[in-house]
Structure formats: C-alpha cells, structure tokens
Amino acid sequence: AHVRRATRTIGHDEVGVQPAHRCRADAEALEPGRAAQPWLRGQQIALLGALSALLVLGADLYAANARLALMLALGTLCGLTLYRTGFGFSAAYRRLLLARDASMVQAQLLMLALASLLFVPLLAAGSAFGTPLGAASAPVGWQVAIGAFSFGMGMQLAGGCASGTLYALGGGSLRMLATLAAFCGGGFAASLQWDFWQRLPDPGEIVLGKRLGWPAALALQLAALYLLHAGLRAIARPAPQHDAAKSRRLLLG
Numbered sequence: 001a002h003v004r005r006a007t008r009t010i011g012h013d014e015v016g017v018q019p020a021h022r023c024r025a026d027a028e029a030l031e032p033g034r035a036a037q038p039w040l041r042g043q044q045i046a047l048l049g050a051l052s053a054l055l056v057l058g059a060d061l062y063a064a065n066a067r068l069a070l071m072l073a074l075g076t077l078c079g080l081t082l083y084r085t086g087f088g089f090s091a092a093y094r095r096l097l098l099a100r101d102a103s104m105v106q107a108q109l110l111m112l113a114l115a116s117l118l119f120v121p122l123l124a125a126g127s128a129f130g131t132p133l134g135a136a137s138a139p140v141g142w143q144v145a146i147g148a149f150s151f152g153m154g155m156q157l158a159g160g161c162a163s164g165t166l167y168a169l170g171g172g173s174l175r176m177l178a179t180l181a182a183f184c185g186g187g188f189a190a191s192l193q194w195d196f197w198q199r200l201p202d203p204g205e206i207v208l209g210k211r212l213g214w215p216a217a218l219a220l221q222l223a224a225l226y227l228l229h230a231g232l233r234a235i236a237r238p239a240p241q242h243d244a245a246k247s248r249r250l251l252l253g
Contacts, residue, residue, distance in 0.1 A: 112225055120217070135207060208220060
C-alpha cells in the first residue's frame with residue numbers, strides 16, 4: 001500500500017506515471033537483486049528499438065526535407081525534457097488549488113516570460129533566417145472560453161494535458177491510450193461543428209503587438225507575468241524542502 005501511494009504522488013501529471021529511472025530506484029530499494037530482472041532488460045531492448053526507429057525516421061525525413069528532421073529532433077528533445085523533469089500543466093494547477101503549492105505554476109510563468117523574450121523580437125522583425133514569421137492570432141470570444149473550460153476539465157479528469165498525455169504514453173503509461181483516443185475524437189467532433197463555433201459572437205482579434213507596438217506589448221506582457229508570479233508567491237504556502245529543490249531544478253535545469 002505504501003508503494004502504491006508513492007507511485008500516485010511522485011512523478012508526472014498522470015496518476016501513477018514515473019520515469020523509468022525512478023521505477024528502477026524503487027525496485028532496487030525494495031529488492032536489491034531486482035535490477036537485472038527480465039523486465040528491465042525488456043525496457044532496454046525497447047529503448048534501443050525506439051532509438052533505432054527514430055534515427056531511421058530522422059534520416060528519411062532529412063533526405064526529403066531537412067526542416068522536418070529538425071522539427072522531429074526538437075519534438076524529441078522537448079518530450080525528453082518534460083519526461084525527465086516531470087514538468088506538466090494539469091498537476092501544477094491541481095497542486096495550486098489543493099495544496100496552495102504555486103512552485104510549478106510559477107515555473108510556467110517563467111517559461112512564458114522567456115518565450116516572450118525570445119519570440120517577440122522575431123515577430124517584430126517579421127522573419128528569422130530568411131523564413132517569414134507571423135503571429136497566430138484568433139478572436140477572443142465565447143468559443144475560446146467554452147473550449148478552455150472544457151479542455152481544463154478534461155485535462156484534470158484524464159490526469160494530463162496534450163503534451164503530458166503524449167510523453168506519458170511514450171514513457172509506458174498504456175492507460176493514456178484511452179486519453180489520447182478521446183482527445184483525438186473530441187478534436188474531430190469539434191471540427192465537424194466548426195461553422196457553429198465560428199458563428200458565436202466575439203470582439204475580434206486583439207494583438208497587442210499591432211495595437212501598441214511590439215516593445216510596449218512585450219513590456220506589458222512581462223509586467224503582467226511578474227504580477228501573477230508575485231501574487232502566487234504571496235498566497236502560496238512554503239513548499240517542503242524536497243519540493244523546493246525540485247522547483248529549482250525545473251527553473252535552472
């Protein structure tokens with residue numbers, strides 16, 4: 001019972017999902033001789049097979065289009081980063097609401113600030129490395145509010161967001177197959193009702209970079225993120241020492 005409880009609280013967004021190195025450490029702590037068990041050798045064989053398939057796919061994509069191979073490499077690195085750090089979105093807000101632990105949400109705010117500092121200059125320039133760039137904007141209306149609420153409810157019920165579902169499934173959580181199937185089914189159903197959602201009232205697109213200029217928009221974005229970070233720090237409970245150390249690893253790598 002103690003082990004079951006630990007696997008439900010330590011790890012990623014998804015309930016009961018842990019990285020392979022944590023599972024191995026648990027097994028060795030319970031029975032030191034289990035490290036050489038067949039299941040571990042099976043994991044190693046599966047890992048080698050996946051890496052081989054990834055290399056073959058990358059080489060094939062590079063021969064056809066180097067940009068696709070680069071996107072595959074970036075996606076792989078992002079997935080490994082999420083998996084190794086246990087960084088997720090649904091768990092962050094669950095911990096904030098249930099335990100007043102804001103450390104992971106604050107890490108998300110920092111991530112948004114860094115992304116803003118990186119991408120706003122590129123959007124202002126309009127291109128990068130000879131490739132035209134533009135902001136992906138959409139009206140802020142009822143369809144966004146309903147979609148955000150529905151997505152948040154589904155994320156909490158399923159135990160993972162879209163990225164969390166994918167990297168947990170890649171980490172061996174077969175229960176996420178059901179979540180992925182429902183996610184794809186919901187997206188397909190929404191596409192069949194596209195005209196209905198587009199007819200809902202909305203105030204139109206609001207792009208601060210176009211209305212205020214990109215420098216002013218960036219300053220406003222960073223100020224808003226800072227205020228949110230400071231507000232969370234004011235209402236959050238002090239994180240336990242081991243959680244604080246994990247948060248520092250998330251922020252500093």
